[in-house]
Amino acid sequence: MDNASDNARDNARDNARDNARDNARDNASAGTPTDSFDVVVVGGGTAGLAGALTLVRARRRVLVLDSGSPRNAPAAHLHGYLGRDGASPAELLEVGRAEVAGYGGRIRSGAAGTALAADRLPGGGFAVRCADGSCVRAGRLLIATGLVDELPELPGLRERWGRDVLHCPYCHGWEVRDEPVAVLATGPLAVHQAQMWRNWTDRVTLLTHTRRLAEEDRELLSALGVAVAEGEVSGLDVAGDRLAGVTLADGGTVACTALVVAPRFTARAGVAASLGLPVATVERDGTAIATCLEADPLTGATALRGVWAAGNVAGPMEQLAGAAAAGVRAAVAINADLIEEEGRRALEAHRAAAVGGGVGVGGGGGGGGA
Numbered sequence: 001m002d003n004a005s006d007n008a009r010d011n012a013r014d015n016a017r018d019n020a021r022d023n024a025r026d027n028a029s030a031g032t033p034t035d036s037f038d039v040v041v042v043g044g045g046t047a048g049l050a051g052a053l054t055l056v057r058a059r060r061r062v063l064v065l066d067s068g069s070p071r072n073a074p075a076a077h078l079h080g081y082l083g084r085d086g087a088s089p090a091e092l093l094e095v096g097r098a099e100v101a102g103y104g105g106r107i108r109s110g111a112a113g114t115a116l117a118a119d120r121l122p123g124g125g126f127a128v129r130c131a132d133g134s135c136v137r138a139g140r141l142l143i144a145t146g147l148v149d150e151l152p153e154l155p156g157l158r159e160r161w162g163r164d165v166l167h168c169p170y171c172h173g174w175e176v177r178d179e180p181v182a183v184l185a186t187g188p189l190a191v192h193q194a195q196m197w198r199n200w201t202d203r204v205t206l207l208t209h210t211r212r213l214a215e216e217d218r219e220l221l222s223a224l225g226v227a228v229a230e231g232e233v234s235g236l237d238v239a240g241d242r243l244a245g246v247t248l249a250d251g252g253t254v255a256c257t258a259l260v261v262a263p264r265f266t267a268r269a270g271v272a273a274s275l276g277l278p279v280a281t282v283e284r285d286g287t288a289i290a291t292c293l294e295a296d297p298l299t300g301a302t303a304l305r306g307v308w309a310a311g312n313v314a315g316p317m318e319q320l321a322g323a324a325a326a327g328v329r330a331a332v333a334i335n336a337d338l339i340e341e342e343g344r345r346a347l348e349a350h351r352a353a354a355v356g357g358g359v360g361v362g363g364g365g366g367g368g369g370a
Contacts, residue, residue: 033137040138047311048144049096050327056103074162117274149263173200182256188285265290265316300330
């Protein structure tokens, strides 16, 4: 009889476990949240991890959704980040993930960490749907999805991006100091780029490519000692897996060991767009150079209550240190918002209990007259 009882109990336990698993799977596929967090951070880069670290240290239940596609993945080293100069981008993120997990934060990667969209829930908070079919609930959202560098269409250019095809002199200028550097003119910032890179090397050539230079720009470049190469660029000259120069459509060549380009910075704003948040276009001299999610520059608050943004998705010109700082500021603002909500709910519950117990908010029960 004891064996029969044990078997029945075991079967009931197994059935309950199987039912729970099946229900979780069915709910996930139906878009019903199966887990709940104080904050879900969409994006596992520098800004997202810095925000997550601040929040878990504030004893919040935090989930980081990391699709695993950091913007700086092509670069071998990062620079200008105090205490981590020269480290690989992958190393920085690995350390950051370990720090977040060390305080109890959870991190999902791959399809489970790829957020597709988010929906506002009737009772408050948000449901975040992921590529693996799962769905999680977030009391607050921190969007730190970064941006995509849209590069000029030029054969072989993308393969060398982050190696010897560069953009930011503060990230890579020291490594190519005093070397021949060419700047590809594809937008209104070309002359400004040539002027900046002149700070690291006096061997700068501006490739006019498809742009026409104004006379005052030519005069400035001449005064700075920046050479100008006319004509459209048709390809890269690579020798021994190192950039040796660029080829022009007319058959000419320009020697250089680094090629500077100006990508168009496009915000990864899919999750934000699913919530109806506006994406702004940043222009320079009538040319679009970037898109970004509109957010308060101090707190990261967006137009939708409960949603914050940090890093390159909201500030396309931010470098690593700035992105991390933005993540921290947004996390502090999120935690303050949660504290305010908790205080409001506690006060409401306190008043409701006082009324239900027949006790006035201002004091105790009745008393006799003197």
